[in-house]
Amino acid sequence: MDDTFFEVSAADGAARAGTLHTDHGSANTPVFMAVGTQGTVKGCTPDQLMAAGTQVVLGNTYHLELRPGSETVNKLGGLHRFMGWNGPILTDSGGFQVFSLAENNKVTEDGCEFVSHLDGSRHMLSPERSMKIQNNLGSDIVMQLDDVPALPAPPGREEDTMRRSLRWAVRCKAALPEMSAQGKRQRLFGIVQGGLNPDLRQESARELAKLGLPGYAIGGLSVGETKQQMADILGLVTPLLPANKPRYLMGVGYPEDLIVAVGNGVDMFDCVLPTRSARHALAFTSRGRLRMRNARHAADNSPLDPQCACACCANFSRGYLRHLLMAGEMLGMTLLTLHNLAFYNRLTALMREAISTRRFAAFAAETLPKVSADAGVD
Amino acid sequence: MDDTFFEVSAADGAARAGTLHTDHGSANTPVFMAVGTQGTVKGCTPDQLMAAGTQVVLGNTYHLELRPGSETVNKLGGLHRFMGWNGPILTDSGGFQVFSLAENNKVTEDGCEFVSHLDGSRHMLSPERSMKIQNNLGSDIVMQLDDVPALPAPPGREEDTMRRSLRWAVRCKAALPEMSAQGKRQRLFGIVQGGLNPDLRQESARELAKLGLPGYAIGGLSVGETKQQMADILGLVTPLLPANKPRYLMGVGYPEDLIVAVGNGVDMFDCVLPTRSARHALAFTSRGRLRMRNARHAADNSPLDPQCACACCANFSRGYLRHLLMAGEMLGMTLLTLHNLAFYNRLTALMREAISTRRFAAFAAETLPKVSADAGVD
Numbered sequence: 001m002d003d004t005f006f007e008v009s010a011a012d013g014a015a016r017a018g019t020l021h022t023d024h025g026s027a028n029t030p031v032f033m034a035v036g037t038q039g040t041v042k043g044c045t046p047d048q049l050m051a052a053g054t055q056v057v058l059g060n061t062y063h064l065e066l067r068p069g070s071e072t073v074n075k076l077g078g079l080h081r082f083m084g085w086n087g088p089i090l091t092d093s094g095g096f097q098v099f100s101l102a103e104n105n106k107v108t109e110d111g112c113e114f115v116s117h118l119d120g121s122r123h124m125l126s127p128e129r130s131m132k133i134q135n136n137l138g139s140d141i142v143m144q145l146d147d148v149p150a151l152p153a154p155p156g157r158e159e160d161t162m163r164r165s166l167r168w169a170v171r172c173k174a175a176l177p178e179m180s181a182q183g184k185r186q187r188l189f190g191i192v193q194g195g196l197n198p199d200l201r202q203e204s205a206r207e208l209a210k211l212g213l214p215g216y217a218i219g220g221l222s223v224g225e226t227k228q229q230m231a232d233i234l235g236l237v238t239p240l241l242p243a244n245k246p247r248y249l250m251g252v253g254y255p256e257d258l259i260v261a262v263g264n265g266v267d268m269f270d271c272v273l274p275t276r277s278a279r280h281a282l283a284f285t286s287r288g289r290l291r292m293r294n295a296r297h298a299a300d301n302s303p304l305d306p307q308c309a310c311a312c313c314a315n316f317s318r319g320y321l322r323h324l325l326m327a328g329e330m331l332g333m334t335l336l337t338l339h340n341l342a343f344y345n346r347l348t349a350l351m352r353e354a355i356s357t358r359r360f361a362a363f364a365a366e367t368l369p370k371v372s373a374d375a376g377v378d
Numbered sequence: 379m380d381d382t383f384f385e386v387s388a389a390d391g392a393a394r395a396g397t398l399h400t401d402h403g404s405a406n407t408p409v410f411m412a413v414g415t416q417g418t419v420k421g422c423t424p425d426q427l428m429a430a431g432t433q434v435v436l437g438n439t440y441h442l443e444l445r446p447g448s449e450t451v452n453k454l455g456g457l458h459r460f461m462g463w464n465g466p467i468l469t470d471s472g473g474f475q476v477f478s479l480a481e482n483n484k485v486t487e488d489g490c491e492f493v494s495h496l497d498g499s500r501h502m503l504s505p506e507r508s509m510k511i512q513n514n515l516g517s518d519i520v521m522q523l524d525d526v527p528a529l530p531a532p533p534g535r536e537e538d539t540m541r542r543s544l545r546w547a548v549r550c551k552a553a554l555p556e557m558s559a560q561g562k563r564q565r566l567f568g569i570v571q572g573g574l575n576p577d578l579r580q581e582s583a584r585e586l587a588k589l590g591l592p593g594y595a596i597g598g599l600s601v602g603e604t605k606q607q608m609a610d611i612l613g614l615v616t617p618l619l620p621a622n623k624p625r626y627l628m629g630v631g632y633p634e635d636l637i638v639a640v641g642n643g644v645d646m647f648d649c650v651l652p653t654r655s656a657r658h659a660l661a662f663t664s665r666g667r668l669r670m671r672n673a674r675h676a677a678d679n680s681p682l683d684p685q686c687a688c689a690c691c692a693n694f695s696r697g698y699l700r701h702l703l704m705a706g707e708m709l710g711m712t713l714l715t716l717h718n719l720a721f722y723n724r725l726t727a728l729m730r731e732a733i734s735t736r737r738f739a740a741f742a743a744e745t746l747p748k749v750s751a752d753a754g755v756d
Binding site: 038039040042043044045046047048067068072075076077081082083084298299301311315316317319320322323324326327329330331333334335 | 416417418420421422423424425426445446450453454455459460461462676677679689693694695697698700701702704705707708709711712713
């Protein structure tokens with residue numbers, strides 16, 4: 001088996017174009033990963049996701065372990081077979097959801113005890129347990145368990161959680177078996193923490209880099225800081241991460257955030273924004289955002305985005321989409337989800353092309369104002 | 379333009395195999411029409427419906443007139459373009475929903491006044507208004523407005539409503555323009571009424587047949603009568619309807635009902651059962667019905683129906699389906715809807731084949747006990 005997991009094929013300033021190779025196929029970077037929390041990107045079949053240009057799907061360890069359980073997913077052939085997605089899958093560690101969704105969570109050096117939000121059952125998530133669960137799920141990319149400070153963090157807490165996350169990264173590396181429960185390779189990513197403190201962020205990046213992991217993520221952003229603060233942290237951190245390893249900015253974000261982050265050397269993204277917004281009738285288009293319940297769309301026979309060739313834009317009018325959303329029809333959410341994903345996927349493909357032809361700066365300058373505009377009030 | 383709307387290609391006893399020709403393509407009979415109440419078969423794209431073998435989609439006049447309005451649908455190109463379904467469409471008259479969903483409805487010889495269940499607005503549905511709405515929608519098959527007795531009907535009410543329905547059929551025939559608002563042919567079906575009274579049913583069928591309509595429906599069944607009573611009525615009515623016109627049994631039903639009705643000369647069906655049941659986790663299979671939330675499916679890696687090649691059975695396990703349904707995920711409802719429709723469509727295709735090879739009686743005897751069994755408790 002070829003062991004090259006990531007290769008950079010072009011660079012333009014700090015921006016890079018590359019390819020991730022996994023035992024479930026490849027993905028071109030920059031890449032946006034669709035969030036499939038409970039083993040499904042809500043309302044979409046794997047065929048539809050692929051047609052929308054989706055390359056990687058993200059699964060949530062916390063949700064899948066609570067229901068149906070990672071042992072059950074393994075019995076059903078692992079997460080790929082379970083959800084019928086044969087492309088690359090990334091699973092998170094479960095930590096973020098334990099801190100944000102579970103009740104009565106209590107963190108110690110060992111891990112995090114918590115109570116399920118579904119049925120009140122008690123659970124323990126440690127670095128070793130997170131690796132075991134993700135090994136059962138069989139994802140191609142496995143995230144380390146990290147310690148997440150509640151915000152606003154009291155003095156010292158950001159430092160403590162960053163250092164603990166480093167210690168947990170070491171334990172995750174030691175605990176993850178070479179192969180998944182289904183016999184495929186799994187690559188562990190460490191997570192850079194340290195909040196908005198430049199010194200902590202740099203220490204975190206340097207120490208993680210020493211572990212020689214297959215990839216590195218930047219966590220704890222998109223939590224209320226300004227866009228400039230996010231860009232500053234990225235500009236500090238990415239130069240300290242190995243150039244031949246992929247860099248993943250977790251939970252980010254708006255189209256303009258992706259452009260800025262790629263300009264700062266980020267390769268991978270995930271966010272609920274395109275999918276969750278779709279379920280709330282917000283469309284991302286090449287001319288900005290549209291609120292699709294607005295009455296002005298009622299008799300509009302034009303497609304959502306004339307520059308888009310997705311299953312939604314190719315077949316349906318704005319008027320029909322608005323009707324479905326007003327009537328609470330599932331299909332409205334599905335079609336808008338597919339469109340928003342296609343929009344994000346086209347944006348990353350266009351960035352890749354701009355990097356490969358060394359005109360990323362011009363592309364970014366031209367595209368940023370368009371995609372961040374609010375076309376809903378024009 | 380060829381003017382043949384319906385042709386019978388084979389018969390076996392009273393059962394017939396035929397073809398409906400419309401300006402939006404053909405449909406082989408016996409045919410099961412998928413219910414797309416609000417301009418969408420809930421959770422499914424037109425591509426997915428076609429892949430499941432769907433030939434005709436039914437739209438509900440009452441729902442579409444209240445939201446988004448038939449004028450708006452016409453502005454958006456008619457119902458075919460609106461919902462992206464290029465095959466044949468049948469619309470109902472709106473009458474049944476006025477009687478079952480609307481509030482404060484008041485019937486006179488002129489029509490039915492009612493108050494919208496959505497926003498309390500006042501409306502009037504007359505034979506002429508129903509034709510106008512269906513003309514705006516542009517369906518290939520248009521249903522007459524009929525007067526529906528509330529059940530149990532007091533003495534005399536069944537006779538009154540049947541006679542009024544005949545008078546309304548004449549008014550509908552006079553009111554329907556030759557072409558839809560989009561310039562396509564529309565075929566009007568009359569509706570045989572008369573409850574469980576053999577004399578009224580026969581009078582209704584004979585009088586309607588004199589109108590020389592393109593097709594005939596049998597209404598007012600599947601409302602609490604026994605399966606034997608339904609079969610008896612069909613056996614009385616269908617011989618009185620012209621042999622060269624299609625016969626449509628409205629709102630029926632279970633797979634076993636379809637088999638019995640085809641044996642009694644029925645060609646067309648619609649029912650919410652396969653689609654609505656799917657949203658409540660009930661699967662129809664070649665071995666009977668399955669309740670897909672049952673815990674015994676949790677770790678079952680086999681397909682829902684080993685005899686089915688639909689998008690659900692080809693790609694996903696019973697365990698995954700159960701997980702989606704337990705988690706309340708839209709995709710679970712979509713996949714089960716597609717499977718149930720594929721099952722109904724395969725059943726009608728198999729009946730057609732059995733009729734064409736003159737072994738319908740044997741097919742019915744063999745298939746009836748299988749499809750009506752409850753496999754959920756085996």
